[in-house]
Amino acid sequence: xxxxxxxxxxxxxxxEGEAFSDREVDCAFASDLMSDVxxxxxxxxxxxxxxxxxxxxxxxxxxxxIKVVVFVRGKKxxxxxxxxxxxxxxxxxxTDFSLYSTSGILFGANLPNVY
Amino acid sequence: xxxxxxxxGGDFSNAGTTSSVVxxxxxxxxxxxxxxxxxxxxxxxxxxxxxxxxxxxxxxVDLDDTCVKIKLEDEGPGIPDIEQAMQMGFSTAxxxxxxxxxxxxxxxxxxxxxxxxxxxxxxxxxGTTVEITNFF
Numbered sequence: 001x002x003x004x005x006x007x008x009x010x011x012x013x014x015x016e017g018e019a020f021s022d023r024e025v026d027c028a029f030a031s032d033l034m035s036d037v038x039x040x041x042x043x044x045x046x047x048x049x050x051x052x053x054x055x056x057x058x059x060x061x062x063x064x065x066i067k068v069v070v071f072v073r074g075k076k077x078x079x080x081x082x083x084x085x086x087x088x089x090x091x092x093x094x095t096d097f098s099l100y101s102t103s104g105i106l107f108g109a110n111l112p113n114v115y
Numbered sequence: 116x117x118x119x120x121x122x123x124g125g126d127f128s129n130a131g132t133t134s135s136v137v138x139x140x141x142x143x144x145x146x147x148x149x150x151x152x153x154x155x156x157x158x159x160x161x162x163x164x165x166x167x168x169x170x171x172x173x174x175x176v177d178l179d180d181t182c183v184k185i186k187l188e189d190e191g192p193g194i195p196d197i198e199q200a201m202q203m204g205f206s207t208a209x210x211x212x213x214x215x216x217x218x219x220x221x222x223x224x225x226x227x228x229x230x231x232x233x234x235x236x237x238x239x240x241x242g243t244t245v246e247i248t249n250f251f
Binding site: 032033034035036037038039043052054055056057059060062063064065080 | 127128130131134135138149152155156159160163214215216217218219221222225228
């Protein structure tokens with residue numbers, strides 16, 4: 001699924017990485033637990049949906065090769081987070097929907113799960 | 116090649132900086148991407164553990180044509196029962212660590228599954244040493 005389609009479905013806005021918004025994601029994973037994110041075993045382009053909005057979210061995605069992150073409930077990435085995301089060519093998205101709603105909308109639109 | 120990095124306990128905003136540097140370095144050296152990912156996931160889990168539990172630590176990275184060996188030595192409270200600490204779900208993490216998205220008792224088991232060889236030794240009241248080896 002194209003990031004543009006993700007944005008349209010969840011009324012999302014790109015807060016970092018506009019230049020990469022034509023990228024595609026193969027599947028999504030939703031979690032606030034970074035330990036769980038670190039156990040993902042896939043070579044696919046994963047999009048993380050999370051309510052955890054701090055430096056470790058970005059760092060965990062960097063380590064896990066996750067290039068697209070959706071922050072739910074209108075959570076705002078800090079400048080420090082945006083800088084780290086920029087260094088790693090990531091796209092950060094913000095939506096007002098909850099974790100549950102965001103996941104449901106995207107799953108219903110046939111964006112596959114990881115597990 | 117040999118590299119050393121210092122890690123400060125409690126410095127959550129910089130937790131993972133070393134793992135990031137090591138990831139970039141391994142990529143530049145042309146190491147297979149699947150091996151890079153396994154190695155840095157294990158390293159990151161171990162680095163976060165130093166930040167979360169220890170006062171300070173040093174990370175030693177040695178690379179040759181056959182493998183990458185990473186040793187993390189920390190000064191800290193140590194682990195009284197390593198077997199228990201290796202069990203999925205066991206954690207002594209503080210609320211601050213949990214707020215960062217960790218502390219679910221998954222780190223050591225995940226380090227094990229991302230390492231070809233993993234060694235954890237500890238002296239209570241002194242510190243813990245973790246050794247991760249992944250072969251190319």
